[in-house]
Amino acid sequence: MLKKKLNGVHAPHRKNTAGDKPQRIPTPSLVTIPMSMHIGAPAKPVVSVGDEVKVGQMIAEANGFVSASIYASVSGKVKKIDDVLVAGGQYIPAVTIESDGAQTAFEELTPPTVTNTDEFVDAVRRSGLVGLGGAGFPTAVKLKVNDLSKIEAIIINGAECEPYITSDTRTMIDDADFVWEGVKLLQKYMEAKRVIIAIEDNKPQCIKNFREKCQGETGVEVKALPALYPQGGEKVLIYNTTGKIVPEGKLPIDVGVVVLNCTTLADIAKFIKTGMPLVEKCVTVDGSAVCQPKNVIVPVGTPLKDVFDFCGGFKKPPKKVLYGGPMMGIAVPDLDVPILKNTNAVLAFAEEDAVLPKSTACIRCGRCIAHCPLKLMPAEIESAYKAKDFELLGELKVNICMECGCCAFVCPARRPLVQVNKLAKAGLRDYQKQQKELAEKQKAREEAKKQKENTTNG
Amino acid sequence: MANFIVSVSPHLREKTDTASIMRDVLIALAPALIASFIIFGERVLLVVAVCVATCCLCEYLFEKITKKPCTVRDCSACVTGVLLAYNLPVGIPLWQAAFGSAVAIVVVKMLFGGIGQNFANPAITARIIMLLAFSGTMTTWTFPDTVSSATPLALLSGQAQGELPSLTNMLLGLHGGCIGETSAIALLLGGAYLLIRRVITWHTPVAFIGTVFVFTLLLGEQPVYQILSGGLLLGAFFMATDYATTPSTNSGRLIFGIGCGLITVLIRVWGSYPEGVSFSILLMNILTPHISKLTRTKPFGGVEA
Numbered sequence: 001m002l003k004k005k006l007n008g009v010h011a012p013h014r015k016n017t018a019g020d021k022p023q024r025i026p027t028p029s030l031v032t033i034p035m036s037m038h039i040g041a042p043a044k045p046v047v048s049v050g051d052e053v054k055v056g057q058m059i060a061e062a063n064g065f066v067s068a069s070i071y072a073s074v075s076g077k078v079k080k081i082d083d084v085l086v087a088g089g090q091y092i093p094a095v096t097i098e099s100d101g102a103q104t105a106f107e108e109l110t111p112p113t114v115t116n117t118d119e120f121v122d123a124v125r126r127s128g129l130v131g132l133g134g135a136g137f138p139t140a141v142k143l144k145v146n147d148l149s150k151i152e153a154i155i156i157n158g159a160e161c162e163p164y165i166t167s168d169t170r171t172m173i174d175d176a177d178f179v180w181e182g183v184k185l186l187q188k189y190m191e192a193k194r195v196i197i198a199i200e201d202n203k204p205q206c207i208k209n210f211r212e213k214c215q216g217e218t219g220v221e222v223k224a225l226p227a228l229y230p231q232g233g234e235k236v237l238i239y240n241t242t243g244k245i246v247p248e249g250k251l252p253i254d255v256g257v258v259v260l261n262c263t264t265l266a267d268i269a270k271f272i273k274t275g276m277p278l279v280e281k282c283v284t285v286d287g288s289a290v291c292q293p294k295n296v297i298v299p300v301g302t303p304l305k306d307v308f309d310f311c312g313g314f315k316k317p318p319k320k321v322l323y324g325g326p327m328m329g330i331a332v333p334d335l336d337v338p339i340l341k342n343t344n345a346v347l348a349f350a351e352e353d354a355v356l357p358k359s360t361a362c363i364r365c366g367r368c369i370a371h372c373p374l375k376l377m378p379a380e381i382e383s384a385y386k387a388k389d390f391e392l393l394g395e396l397k398v399n400i401c402m403e404c405g406c407c408a409f410v411c412p413a414r415r416p417l418v419q420v421n422k423l424a425k426a427g428l429r430d431y432q433k434q435q436k437e438l439a440e441k442q443k444a445r446e447e448a449k450k451q452k453e454n455t456t457n458g
Numbered sequence: 459m460a461n462f463i464v465s466v467s468p469h470l471r472e473k474t475d476t477a478s479i480m481r482d483v484l485i486a487l488a489p490a491l492i493a494s495f496i497i498f499g500e501r502v503l504l505v506v507a508v509c510v511a512t513c514c515l516c517e518y519l520f521e522k523i524t525k526k527p528c529t530v531r532d533c534s535a536c537v538t539g540v541l542l543a544y545n546l547p548v549g550i551p552l553w554q555a556a557f558g559s560a561v562a563i564v565v566v567k568m569l570f571g572g573i574g575q576n577f578a579n580p581a582i583t584a585r586i587i588m589l590l591a592f593s594g595t596m597t598t599w600t601f602p603d604t605v606s607s608a609t610p611l612a613l614l615s616g617q618a619q620g621e622l623p624s625l626t627n628m629l630l631g632l633h634g635g636c637i638g639e640t641s642a643i644a645l646l647l648g649g650a651y652l653l654i655r656r657v658i659t660w661h662t663p664v665a666f667i668g669t670v671f672v673f674t675l676l677l678g679e680q681p682v683y684q685i686l687s688g689g690l691l692l693g694a695f696f697m698a699t700d701y702a703t704t705p706s707t708n709s710g711r712l713i714f715g716i717g718c719g720l721i722t723v724l725i726r727v728w729g730s731y732p733e734g735v736s737f738s739i740l741l742m743n744i745l746t747p748h749i750s751k752l753t754r755t756k757p758f759g760g761v762e763a
Contacts, residue, residue: 163470246759356465370708376755
């Protein structure tokens with residue numbers, strides 16, 4: 001069977017909210033919806049200041065192939081459209097809507113007619129769905145496969161390997177029927193020969209749920225995977241479920257695989273049933289500073305402050321607040337930032353869990369190498385980056401690093417290895433671009449010289 | 459404006475740090491100290507204390523003078539001190555022990571950049587320097603009743619006359635030798651602790667000891683005695699597994715261990731020194747960068763350029 005196991009780390013699970021059915025928070029008075037909550041081009045606003053909008057009404061349309069439309073998450077009036085600072089550090093236009101509290105649904109919403117693959121993919125495109133596991137890749141782009149026979153397997157990602165987060169767990173418990181309907185849709189419209197529902201074995205109830213549903217079915221199976229972070233990383237998951245290796249620079253579809261997050265799939269099914277696009281998210285609220293950790297259902301664009309207030313506020317002053325889990329989550333500067341489409345958790349940590357560890361000299365223990373799921377050598381990458389040796393960084397393949405954080409998690413010297421990898425990746429990209437340009441210039445020069453020689457000879 | 463800490467992920471770290479690893483090594487070295495105290499008497503403690511104190515003091519002073527952050531708290535100097543002491547005969551003059559410790563820390567470790575930067579194992583290099591500088595005292599083996607007692611290796615190689623100790627005595631450590639190397643049981647206990655705590659992997663010790671066993675068996679020597687005598691167990695578990703001076707990949711560690719084993723046997727059988735563990739580890743230390751380069755991991759899904 002599988003030749004070699006991929007490495008990882010035993011991060012603490014801390015799934016404190018797994019048994020907590022999500023509660024809907026009161027409608028926020030104001031939502032700020034950035035035009036970029038996905039990978040690709042930011043969406044283009046189609047409303048203007050002063051417009052009345054209703055829940056599910058389009059406020060921005062996808063701008064290009066790799067992009068996603070955005071819909072109003074509250075009913076009310078567009079208050080302003082201006083640039084906001086997003087977690088990535090860029091300023092992105094955002095639509096701010098003042099809620100009227102009524103949450104009136106947009107009248108024109110009707111369930112889409114889906115009778116064939118094109119209509120299915122088009123419906124997914126109109127749902128505004130992006131990868132809800134965190135990456136935020138527009139889902140319709142993933143499903144736009146020219147030749148359906150290329151798809152050997154579709155993997156439903158229910159690994160949820162990040163500590164704390166339980167929003168996917170809740171989907172697989174509360175919305176199991178929608179997930180199942182999604183599986184049926186994939187079988188019907190994507191002609192999926194094999195659907196694998198992959199769940200980490202720390203969620204026995206979810207595994208049991210789907211094992212029961214799979215009974216007597218063909219072409220769909222549940223794979224219980226050991227709880228080893230980063231089990232849910234796309235390349236790791238594909239390897240651990242199918243044994244396929246996605247080569248550097250290729251996409252899963254190039255090896256005949258499509259991976260969809262379980263909540264994304266449930267939302268596809270929901271959209272096709274109701275016609276309501278992605279306007280709200282189930283979000284896990286947890287962390288050592290939070291009074292009452294729980295799962296909540298939140299309109300997209302709700303400021304984090306409203307979300308934490310609903311959870312009883314803070315028992316200790318928060319010192320670090322994250323979008324997502326502690327292994328890959330993004331630290332935010334304040335509580336005014338909004339819940340995004342791909343936010344699956346917001347965590348707030350008190351001082352003792354927030355302070356940066358002091359880093360000391362690398363002792364070359366090799367733990368980072370032993371734990372890297374992609375078999376990279378973070379310690380070597382760090383010294384190559386220090387020496388600005390980009391040739392070596394290319395050989396060490398820093399470009400395939402997925403920034404899962406295992407290396408920094410285990411490092412006894414507390415080296416900022418992920419940070420270095422990020423910098424090294426960016427540096428390598430620039431270097432390779434430069435090298436390419438240089439080579440092109442050289443070629444152009446040589447050709448010019450040749451031409452000149454030809455003309456003089458002639 | 460909230461004043462949140464904004465930093466790159468991960469925001470969670472494992473508890474193990476450099477100091478806790480070094481503390482684990484010290485714990486693993488403890489059984490050998492107890493055994494040695496019982497076998498050789500209280501002078502053992504004096505030698506160990508002098509070595510540890512000198513190592514820590516040298517590191518502290520060096521960092522003070524060069525205005526570098528103080529790293530004595532990470533306990534690595536302490537480990538070097540204990541390891542060096544374990545490689546000395548119990549009768550070593552204390553000033554020589556202190557001199558060796560200073561060489562280990564200042565010359566071999568700090569001048570190369572401190573922890574993680576040195577290419578050679580400080581304790582081993584210092585021991586070799588002492589062996590050359592003080593060959594008399596470094597090869598005078600005293601036993602509890604102050605009778606000079608030849609080491610099993612000297613007996614095996616025919617450099618000394620006498621009867622080999624029984625296997626039980628070899629295991630317990632009731633024979634001539636350096637402070638920390640004689641009790642095989644205590645060292646195995648410590649090695650097991652390091653393996654269980656995942657401070658070291660099995661690759662180096664197994665390759666090292668296995669190679670010595672197979673090689674000496676082929677040469678018609680007495681493999682079990684070869685393994686239990688001299689500094690082999692101490693070297694295989696505690697010195698050939700030093701992080702900075704050995705490869706950091708498992709395949710590299712296997713090569714390192716095999717190399718150590720081969721060189722050890724070559725020196726023991728054909729060399730003019732009865733013991734070859736220190737030399738073998740130092741030689742392999744020098745080869746480590748090359749082994750590391752040869753045994754780079756193959757990135758998952760990486761495509762050859």
